[in-house]
Amino acid sequence: xxxxxxxxxxxxxNSGKTSLFNSLTGLNQSVGNYPGVTVDKKSGKFTHxxxxxxxxxxxxxYSIKPKSEDEKVAVQFLQExxxxxxxxxxxxxxxxxxxxxxxxxxIMDKKCRLVVGLNMLDVAEDNGIIIDEDKLTEQxxxxxxxxxxxxxxxxxxxxxxxxxxxxxxxxxxxxxSDYTSSILKRYQKIDTILATSTTKTAKRGTLxxxxxxxAMHPILGYFIFLSILILMFQSIFSWSSYPTEWIESGxxxxxxxxxxxxxxxxxxxxxxxxxxxxxxxxVVFVPQIAxxxxxxxxxxxxxxxxxxxxxxxxxxxxxxLNGRSVIPLIGGIACAIPAIMSARTISNKKERLLTIxxxxxxxxxxxxxxxxxxxxxxxxxxxxxxxxxxxxxxxxGLYFIGIIITILASLVFxxxxxxxxxxxxxxDMPVYRMPRWKNIGLTIxxxxxxxxxxxxxxxxxxxxxxxxLSSYGPSEKFNELEVRFEQGEIDKSQYSSLxxxxxxxxxxxxxxxxxxEPLGFxxxxxxxxxxxxxxxEVFVGTMATIxxxxxxxxxxxIREKMTRETNAxxxxxxxxxxxxxxxxxxxxAMQCMSTLAVVYRETKSWKWPTFQLVYMTGIAxxxxxxxxxxxx
Amino acid sequence: xxxxxxxLDLLQKGTKASVQGFEDDVxxxxxxxxxxxxxSIVELEKIAPLGxxxxxxxxxxxxxxxxxxARHIRxxxxx
Numbered sequence: 135x136x137x138x139x140x141x142x143x144x145x146x147x148n149s150g151k152t153s154l155f156n157s158l159t160g161l162n163q164s165v166g167n168y169p170g171v172t173v174d175k176k177s178g179k180f181t182h183x184x185x186x187x188x189x190x191x192x193x194x195x196y197s198i199k200p201k202s203e204d205e206k207v208a209v210q211f212l213q214e215x216x217x218x219x220x221x222x223x224x225x226x227x228x229x230x231x232x233x234x235x236x237x238x239x240x241i242m243d244k245k246c247r248l249v250v251g252l253n254m255l256d257v258a259e260d261n262g263i264i265i266d267e268d269k270l271t272e273q274x275x276x277x278x279x280x281x282x283x284x285x286x287x288x289x290x291x292x293x294x295x296x297x298x299x300x301x302x303x304x305x306x307x308x309x310x311s312d313y314t315s316s317i318l319k320r321y322q323k324i325d326t327i328l329a330t331s332t333t334k335t336a337k338r339g340t341l342x343x344x345x346x347x348x349a350m351h352p353i354l355g356y357f358i359f360l361s362i363l364i365l366m367f368q369s370i371f372s373w374s375s376y377p378t379e380w381i382e383s384g385x386x387x388x389x390x391x392x393x394x395x396x397x398x399x400x401x402x403x404x405x406x407x408x409x410x411x412x413x414x415x416x417v418v419f420v421p422q423i424a425x426x427x428x429x430x431x432x433x434x435x436x437x438x439x440x441x442x443x444x445x446x447x448x449x450x451x452x453x454x455l456n457g458r459s460v461i462p463l464i465g466g467i468a469c470a471i472p473a474i475m476s477a478r479t480i481s482n483k484k485e486r487l488l489t490i491x492x493x494x495x496x497x498x499x500x501x502x503x504x505x506x507x508x509x510x511x512x513x514x515x516x517x518x519x520x521x522x523x524x525x526x527x528x529x530x531g532l533y534f535i536g537i538i539i540t541i542l543a544s545l546v547f548x549x550x551x552x553x554x555x556x557x558x559x560x561x562d563m564p565v566y567r568m569p570r571w572k573n574i575g576l577t578i579x580x581x582x583x584x585x586x587x588x589x590x591x592x593x594x595x596x597x598x599x600x601x602x603l604s605s606y607g608p609s610e611k612f613n614e615l616e617v618r619f620e621q622g623e624i625d626k627s628q629y630s631s632l633x634x635x636x637x638x639x640x641x642x643x644x645x646x647x648x649x650x651e652p653l654g655f656x657x658x659x660x661x662x663x664x665x666x667x668x669x670x671e672v673f674v675g676t677m678a679t680i681x682x683x684x685x686x687x688x689x690x691x692i693r694e695k696m697t698r699e700t701n702a703x704x705x706x707x708x709x710x711x712x713x714x715x716x717x718x719x720x721x722x723a724m725q726c727m728s729t730l731a732v733v734y735r736e737t738k739s740w741k742w743p744t745f746q747l748v749y750m751t752g753i754a755x756x757x758x759x760x761x762x763x764x765x766x
Numbered sequence: 767x768x769x770x771x772x773x774l775d776l777l778q779k780g781t782k783a784s785v786q787g788f789e790d791d792v793x794x795x796x797x798x799x800x801x802x803x804x805x806s807i808v809e810l811e812k813i814a815p816l817g818x819x820x821x822x823x824x825x826x827x828x829x830x831x832x833x834x835x836a837r838h839i840r841x842x843x844x845x
Binding site: 317346356558 | 798816835
């Protein structure tokens with residue numbers, strides 16, 4: 135039986151805690167870690183010789199006095215762990231040692247057992263700072279160790295050090311001075327120590343200066359940001375088209391193979407029409423999700439997002455938000471759930487609430503499957519201007535519709551929510567860094583896993599229920615249909631579609647039809663609207679299941695089935711008007727239970743998720759109605 | 767002869783100043799935590815395209831803050 139030791143990682147924001155956490159634990163992290171800025175504690179494990187370590191990564195802090203919700207999480211956890219005498223691994227930014235050590239000394243005086251890891255040594259070296267860690271160890275009375283979490287150098291040494299016992303050591307000791315004067319006293323003492331243990335030779339690197347000239351240029355700055363967004367949306371669409379095709383044909387072949395070798399039995403139907411159809415609908419979108427997170431992770435990891443926050447702060451304030459809101463909003467392009475959590479870094483309550491309320495209007499990755507399916511049905515795949523794909527442009531347009539409505543909604547809510555609290559934007563501007571590819575790889579892997587496992591679970595469950603609901607119906611009606619089929623009154627395909635129409639799912643869609651008919655939706659789409667309330671991407675799986683229950687042969691893709699579908703008078707069901715109306719509905723409607731749950735958790739009240747559900751679905755209904763009535 | 771006190775928000779781009787003190791407790795606490803103390807030498811590095819916020823550089827690195835916040839920081843010019 136190995137010993138178990140708990141290690142708590144703490145330090146300033148941007149000090150490289152999370153990448154150290156990744157180096158220590160690798161893939162051995164608990165599920166549910168949301169990548170990006172750390173706003174909640176995460177845990178992971180590693181083993182060194184005969185000790186098992188459990189490591190906790192916490193949100194970054196500047197001082198022991200929390201200013202925002204994410205910092206409260208860190209301080210609270212730190213207090214609990216000092217009570218249990220866990221080891222605190224303090225991650226110090228070597229390029230900004232004086233500020234880093236302020237929090238370190240505050241924690242020393244909280245009676246914690248501390249080990250200090252010196253991180254960002256490469257940046258420090260570029261700035262001409264040379265650090266003697268032995269002198270620091272001697273003068274602070276706690277162990278200092280050099281780290282370089284970008285390489286594995288130092289990690290082994292760190293693990294050895296963590297295996298040893300550590301003791302608490304006071305820095306200032308008991309003091310009855312007030313908070314601000316105690317900060318000054320700490321800095322004074324830190325300065326004295328640093329004077330003997332570090333030397334500074336040259337001036338700060340110039341690469342950041344040059345890059346900032348462009349990133350924060352009065353005109354170019356905004357142009358660059360916009361170009362990055364457009365490039366991102368375009369490439370998500372075009373780069374992923376090949377892997378998407380491979381996955382599609384792979385599933386097609388598998389379905390074909392299984393239906394040939396398996397006996398004609400209801401379990402076979404359940405597997406093929408229910409589970410497999412639903413799964414295929416979701417796996418197809420893994421390439422898009424992966425590319426999306428790849429881009430977002432690069433933007434965050436390189437330090438570019440703080441620049442965007444800076445150039446947009448004034449505009450954001452005009453609509454009631456904060457420059458910091460940019461990070462949740464851009465994060466919302468990936469997924470609203472971690473994005474809403476990352477709004478914790480906004481200390482002003484009103485700005486945080488507004489950010490939470492409007493973030494789900496940003497086009498999240500769950501909308502991509504719905505958008506791509508419908509765009510590929512109603513928009514021809516043509517290239518204009520030699521570069522822009524028409525379908526890609528349509529997708530980009532939808533992203534911008536999302537951004538515009540986000541801004542408008544915030545502008546309106548800003549008028550109704552009042553606050554006395556003052557708003558702050560004192561923020562560190564870190565130097566640009568090469569994205570840490572290992573971190574980005576882990577992020578993508580983690581996100582795809584969460585997407586497949588979490589969304590997959592819901593989708594498989596819903597697919598099975600839906601398969602049941604759409605294969606069975608009131609026996610009276612079903613017997614009657616069977617008789618008509620046997621007497622040759624209706625042919626086989628008519629029989630299957632009548633069966634679907636009279637099934638339980640069909641009845642559900644039919645009940646909804648009067649409400650959604652003005653939007654151009656039929657009862658089949660009605661079924662999908664209900665099921666995709668769980669999560670937007672379920673729409674695709676539902677369509678796949680409905681159409682494969684109806685189609686006995688099962689040879690064509692869901693896209694072709696939907697394109698070919700006609701109504702009673704021989705007209706195409708998925709006209710431009712219907713498709714456009716559906717796109718707008720999914721752009722605005724609050725079709726995501728997990729988002730509602732996370733908003734409840736973050737605001738601690740049902741008031742706001744209810745409000746979101748009502749206002750978003752209201753906007754969706756209104757816009758779809760107007761669009762369909764004009765275009766029909 | 768008495769001059770009106772100079773505050774950080776009034777600095778021209780590229781000028782250097784020495785921090786003298788703070789007029790607002792919230793700003794003071796936050797600035798101290800970020801490593802900006804009385805006596806720190808700061809340079810106005812950048813003004814956002816829309817005139818606000820600003821970036822100051824110190825020996826510890828760069829900080830962004832709003833003019834509203836900079837207004838509470840007393841400075842004197844240095845050459």
